[in-house]
Amino acid sequence: MNRREDANARRQHQARLRELAGAIRRCRQCGLFRHRLHAVAGEGPPDARIVLVGEAPGAGEDRTGRPFIGPAGKFLDRLLAAHGFRRQDLFLTSCVKCRPPGNRTPHRAELQTCINAWLRPQIELIDPEVTVLCGRTAVSALLDRSLRISDYHGVFRCRDGRIFFITYHPAAAMRFPAAAEAIQHDFSLLADRMRNWPGHRSMPPDEPEQPGPGRRGTVKNH
Numbered sequence: 001m002n003r004r005e006d007a008n009a010r011r012q013h014q015a016r017l018r019e020l021a022g023a024i025r026r027c028r029q030c031g032l033f034r035h036r037l038h039a040v041a042g043e044g045p046p047d048a049r050i051v052l053v054g055e056a057p058g059a060g061e062d063r064t065g066r067p068f069i070g071p072a073g074k075f076l077d078r079l080l081a082a083h084g085f086r087r088q089d090l091f092l093t094s095c096v097k098c099r100p101p102g103n104r105t106p107h108r109a110e111l112q113t114c115i116n117a118w119l120r121p122q123i124e125l126i127d128p129e130v131t132v133l134c135g136r137t138a139v140s141a142l143l144d145r146s147l148r149i150s151d152y153h154g155v156f157r158c159r160d161g162r163i164f165f166i167t168y169h170p171a172a173a174m175r176f177p178a179a180a181e182a183i184q185h186d187f188s189l190l191a192d193r194m195r196n197w198p199g200h201r202s203m204p205p206d207e208p209e210q211p212g213p214g215r216r217g218t219v220k221n222h
């Protein structure tokens with residue numbers, strides 16, 4: 001693709017992402033719409049190399065319509081900067097786009113509805129090299145309910161031809177020192193991967209077989 005085609009494709013993706021965001025703001029496909037001030041579609045470039053997925057909007061996100069802007073968002077900003085990432089280069093979003101009442105965990109049906117309606121199309125459109133799943137809700141909804149973050153954080157997994165990376169949610173890292181330490185290590189692995197293997201959206205066929213929990217920065221096909 002030459003530079004002009006590249007720019008055209010980027011513009012089309014940007015327009016399509018905006019259409020999705022508009023549809024998300026009008027969405028009433030699950031009961032969470034009743035509790036929102038603003039649906040939070042997500043933000044970031046249409047060709048982001050990384051899509052980062054949290055659980056759900058919190059109070060600050062609901063008030064402003066922007067992702068990761070509360071204390072956990074500030075923690076995330078520091079984490080990204082410490083590992084050479086810039087927030088504006090990632091697409092930040094969540095499994096469900098409307099804030100659950102009292103910040104409860106989204107129900108399974110809400111997760112499936114919102115992920116199928118909006119998150120999957122967003123990921124398909126952006127086509128990132130890596131989708132980072134932050135926390136248990138994102139990991140169990142998009143990968144596997146049996147995976148424990150404490151065992152699998154820092155691990156890449158391949159699912160349906162996409163590369164996912166498992167880590168803690170920044171809000172958990174703020175509360176628990178062990179999670180804070182782990183997420184720093186996870187992001188250093190992620191930074192290594194993005195630096196050393198740019199432009200790849202799948203793993204090479206000769207990638208070493210799965211280690212399972214306890215070894216980090218490796219790939220597991222699922």
Ligand code: SF4
Binds near residue numbers: 024028032039096
């Ligand atoms: S949480 Fe998702 S599916 Fe439910 S109303 Fe909001 S945007 Fe629609």
